Amino acid sequence: MWKDSLRVEAYGTVDELNSSIGIVRVFNQEIVEHNKRAGQLEDELRWVQNKLFDVGSILATTPGQTFKNMPQVLASDVTRLEKMIDRCQKSLEPLKEFILPGGGKVSGFLHQARTICRRAERLCVALSKIEPVDPTIIKFVNRLSDALFVLARWVAKTQGEPEFLWERDVAKNST
Numbered sequence: 001m002w003k004d005s006l007r008v009e010a011y012g013t014v015d016e017l018n019s020s021i022g023i024v025r026v027f028n029q030e031i032v033e034h035n036k037r038a039g040q041l042e043d044e045l046r047w048v049q050n051k052l053f054d055v056g057s058i059l060a061t062t063p064g065q066t067f068k069n070m071p072q073v074l075a076s077d078v079t080r081l082e083k084m085i086d087r088c089q090k091s092l093e094p095l096k097e098f099i100l101p102g103g104g105k106v107s108g109f110l111h112q113a114r115t116i117c118r119r120a121e122r123l124c125v126a127l128s129k130i131e132p133v134d135p136t137i138i139k140f141v142n143r144l145s146d147a148l149f150v151l152a153r154w155v156a157k158t159q160g161e162p163e164f165l166w167e168r169d170v171a172k173n174s175t
Contacts, residue, residue, distance in 0.1 A: 007131065010123040011059035014141075017120050018052040020113040021045055027105040037158040041106075041151065044084060048144065051077055055137055059124070063132045073140050081143040088154040097165040099153065104161035110152035117145035 025045050031038045054071035061070070101111030121141045127133050156163045 006123065006127045007059060010120065010127045010133075011056045013116065013120040013123050014052055014056040014059060017113060017116040018049055018056070020109065020116050021049050021052070024106055024109045024113060025049075027109060031106075031159070035159065037154075038106075041155065044151070047080075048147075051140070052144075055140065058134065058137060059127075073134065073137050075136060078136065078139050078143050081140070081147045085143070085147050085150045088150045092150070092153050092157060097167075100164040100166055101152075102162075102164050103152070103156045104159060106159065107152040107156040107161055107163075110148050110155060114145050114148035114152065117141060117148055121145060 025042060028038050028041055028045070032042055051073060054073055057071050058073065061067070099111075101115075102108050103111075121138065124133055124138050124141055128135075128138060153163065155161065
């Protein structure tokens with residue numbers, strides 16, 4: 001398979017996403033001892049990284065090929081993401097403006113992971129138009145990007161970090 005094939009781009013981007021979540025975990029680890037919620041985030045992100053490894057493995061497998069103990073991404077994995085989103089959103093104020101990526105280290109890198117996740121989703125959708133891709137994988141990656149956004153907001157709130165809101169016409173107002 002050529003290195004520039006859409007399939008390689010898709011699982012390579014999933015690998016990049018997994019690495020970016022690893023960076024989040026490194027920064028989060030600095031506060032786990034002092035912050036119970038950082039421990040909860042660590043547990044969730046460890047699970048996400050393992051599922052992303054499953055996604056990448058499945059995408060790297062030629063369509064129609066199977067092997068013993070082949071990883072799976074199930075509807076229950078999507079449901080777990082949705083429950084995580086709901087749990088975190090309970091403590092968040094509704095959005096009235098767009099949020100600019102940033103804040104603290106952990107929330108900032110979660111925003112970056114979200115954008116990589118969206119790219120992975122676009123590549124999986126494009127790949128699905130030319131080769132079979134399990135629709136559950138696409139749904140998982142879609143819900144994961146939403147989960148990463150909510151986690152970034154939740155981390156900002158639970159760690160006392162600022163959220164930067166988009167300011168319309170800020171350039172006009174600063175001149």
